[in-house]
Amino acid sequence: MKIPSMPGRVGGVIRFVVTTIITLLLLATLTFFLGQVMPVDPVAHLVGPDADYETYHATYLRLGLDQPIWVQFKLYLGRILTGDFGTAFLTGNSVRADVIRVFPATIELGTLAVIIGAGLGIPLGVLAAVRRNRLSDHIIRVLTLLGHSVPIFWLGMMSLLLFYSHLHWVGGSGRVDIFYEGMVPTRTGLLLIDSVMEGDWEVFESAVRHIILPAAVLGYASMASLCRMTRSFMLEQLGQEYIIAARVKGLSNWRVIWGHAFRNIRVQLLTIVALTYAAMLEGALLIETIFSWPGFGQYLTHNLLMGDLNAMMVCVLLVGLIFITLNIITDLFYKVFDPRTAR
Amino acid sequence: MTSQITTAEDLQEQKKKKSFLLRTARSPREALLQRVALGFLEFTSNKLALIGALIVIGLIIVAIFAPTIAPFDPNEQNLSIALQAPSSAHWFGTDEYGRDIFSRIVFGSRITLYIVTLVTVTVGPIGLAIGAFSGYYGGIVDVIVMRITDLFLSFPSLILTLAFVAVLGPGLEQAVLAIALTGWPQIARLARVEALTIRKTDYVAASQLQGASDSRIIFRDIIPMCLPSVVIRVTLNMASIILTAAGLGFLGLGAQPPAPEWGAMTSTGRQYMLDSWWVVTYPGLAIMVVSLAFNLFGDGLRDVLDPRSN
C-alpha cells in the first residue's frame, strides 16, 4: 500500500482506516455490479407478474432505475447504510428481519463447531509438532488430511445414516424434535441458552441431541485446518533457540511446550480461530441443507434456488462484511496482545 | 547447529552410492537433471505423496478409458432394476433409475478432471501474471490489485462462487467460470509476495544495470522464481476445486442431469439414502479419494519444491 507515509501511530491508524474503507467500497461495488448483471428484473419481482404498466413504471421510478448508474450506486450505498435491504420474496418479510431471525441458529451451530474444532485441533496440532515424524504425527496427519478432503455434505449424510438412522444416538433434522418446537420463548435465539433460561431441560436435551451431529461434522472440518496450522506454527517455534534456553534451565517438557513455545503462538492462533469461525459459514451452507437447520446458510441457498437473487446478494454482502470485520478485529488482537507489536 | 560436518570419509561413502547425483554439475543441463532426480528421489521416498500421485494417475487413466472400464452405459435407465444393492453385476449398486452407479462414477471422473484442468489452466497463468506484474511494478496498480484480491480472499470460496453462479446461471461451464473467477486472487497474492522479494534481489538489480527490459526481467527472473510456490498452491487448490465443484453439484448448480457428476449424484441420492445407502456412499467416497489424492500429492510436492517447509 503506497499511501504517503506518516510518522508512527497516527499514520498507521489512517492507513488502516483508508484500506478498510477501500475494501468495503469494493465489496459494495462487487455486489452492486453482480446485482446489475443478474438475469432478473427487480421490478417485476417486486410488483408481481400481474401488475399493470402504471404500477410497474411507478416502482421502476421509485427504485431509481431510470437514473444513471452512479446515481443508482449512490442509492445502493444509502440503502446499505440504512439497513434497507428490501423484501424477501420467499417469506414476504423484510430481508433484514429474516436475517435477524435466522442468524442465531447459525451462530449457535458455528460456535459449538468451533469449540469442538479448536478444542481438538489445537492440542492435536501441538502433539503432532512435538512428536514430529512419529506414529502419532502420522495418524494426526491422515486425520487432518481426511478432514480437508472429505466433502462436508457427504460426511453429514453419512453421519446421519450411521448415528441417526442406524444407531439412533442423536436427533435428526431441525433444531429440536417437532413436538418441542416453539415450546420455549425466544430470548437470545440460541436454543440451548433459551431452554436453559426457561429451565426446560427436556427441550434442552432434545436441542443437544439435534445440534451435536451437525456441530461435530462442521467441527471436524475446522479441526483439520486448525490442527495443521497449529502444527506448523509450533514446529517453527520449537526450532527456535529460546526453546534450548528454556530446556537448559531445567524446565519440564510440558513447561517448555506450553509455557514457552505455545505462548508464542497464542495470538496467531486466536486470529486463525476467528477466521475459521467465519469460514464456518461455507460449511454451514451445505450442512444446514443436509440437517434442515433453519439458519443463515439455508436461507441463502433457498433464496438462490428459488430465484430471489436480491435477498441472496444481501446475504453475500453480509458474509463479506462479517469477514472484513473479523479481519479487522484479528488485526487489533495482534496489536493489543502481542508484546512485540504492543505499546 | 553448527557442527554438522561432512568429512572426506563420509563423502566417499556417499559417493559410492550416488556418484552422479553428488558430483558437481558440469553444465546447467546436468545441474537441472540432478535437481530433478534428487527431487524425484525425495518425492518417492514420501509414501503418502506417492500414493497421492498414483491415485491421480489412476484417475486420468480411468477418465481416458472410461468407455472400456465402465461395464454399463452411465445413462441407460432400467426402472426394473432401480435401487439395487451392490452385487457382482452392479458393483456399487444401481440408482433410482436403475443406472449402474459404478459406471456413472467412472464416467464422472471425466467431469471432475475437466473442471480441475480447466480451472487450473486458466487460474494458474492468470494469477501468476497478475501477481508478478503487480508485485514488480508496485504503485497504484499494485494497490488496486491487492484490494481486489483482499476482497475476494475475504469470502469463503463457496459463497463467492455461489454469487457468480447466481449471475451466470447453473451449468458445468458456468461452474468452471465461477470457480475460476474466485480462484485467481490466491495465486496472484502468492506470486506478488514472491515478486516483491525477488524485485529487491541483487541479480535483478544486475539485470537492470545491464539494460534488461522490464518484461524480460519479469519473464526471465521473476516468473521462474515464483513458479515453485505457485505450482504447489495450484496443486493443493485442485483438492478444493474438486470440493467446491462437488458442493455446487450437490446444490444442483453444477453439471446438470443426467450428467454423472459426483456431487449431483449424492444430491439426488439423498432422498433414497435411508433405504439405499449405496446411492450416496460411493459417489461421495469418490470425491473424497480424489481430493485426498490431490492433497497428498500437493503436500509431497511442497516438501520437494519448497525448502522452507523443512
Next chain:
Amino acid sequence: MSLIPEVTDHSPLIEVENLWVRYKMRHLTMNAVRGVSFHLGREKLAIVGESGSGKSTVGRALLQLLSDNADVTADVMRFGDFDLRTASEKQMQKIRGAHISMILQDPKYSLNPVITVGEQIAEAYRVHTRASRKEAKARTIEMIKAVQIRNPERVYDLYPHQVSGGMGQRIMIAMMLIAEPDIIIADEPTSALDVTVRLQILAILDDLVQDRGIGLMFISHDLNLVRSFCDRVIIMYGGQIVETIAAKDLDKVQHPYSQGLLNSLPSLEHQREFLPVLDRDPAWMQQMEVRK
C-alpha cells in the same frame, strides 16, 4: 538432592572419554564428534575450533540437548559420580540449570520474545527451588543487580525486544546462574555482541564464575580472547581434539593445525604483508582414526 551426589572440590566435575556424536540422516550418517576425551574441574576451560569442528555439539551432548536424530555414545561421560549417558530425561531436568547450565550465543534468539525477562529469570529459579513467587522475584532482582544492570525493578518488566544485545546477554547470564550451577557451558557468549560490550560481559562472567567457584567451559573460535581469559585450551578440528594445552603455553602448540590457527591471527608485533591461509590436511583425520 539425593539424585546427584555432592561433588567434591578435588575430583574433576566433568569427565568425558571417547565421546561420539553421529547424526543419522535419511541417506547417510554424519560424524559430528569423533572420540573426544577431556575433563573439566573448577577452572576455565576453552574449546576452540572453526565452525563445524563439533565444539558446540560437545557442549550440547553433555546436557542431552541434541535433536532426536543425534546418536551420542561415550565410554565415560559423567558429572561427578553421576553417569550422564544413562540419565533419563527427568534426571536431566534436575541437572540442567541447577548443576550444569549453558549460556547461548545470541540473546536476540535465546530469550523468549513474549515473556518478560524478569519472569524468565525467575522461572529458572523457581523450577529448582520451592521458592514462592515473591521470593523468586526478590532473588531475580538481586541477580539482575549482580550482572550490573542498573534499575533492576524496571528491567524486570521489560520484554526481550526492549533490551539491547549487551543487556540481553547479561540477562542470559543472570538466568543461567540464578540456580547456582556447578558448571557453566558458555557457547560463544560474546560473538553476537558489539566489540565494545564484549569485554564488559566477559568481566561480569569472570567475576561470577570466580566468586562462586564454578567450572567454566568456554566455547569459542577466538584464540586471542581465550588466551587471556581461560586456564586451559582444547583445540578441535573435524570433530576431534587435536591438542590440549595450558593457555599460557598457547604459543608452543605442536600440531600443525593449531600452529596454522595461531599463524593466521593478525598481530601488531609481527606485521606481515599476507596472513597465511589455514592449511587443512585430510590426513589429520585419518591419524586420529587409528589412535582410537
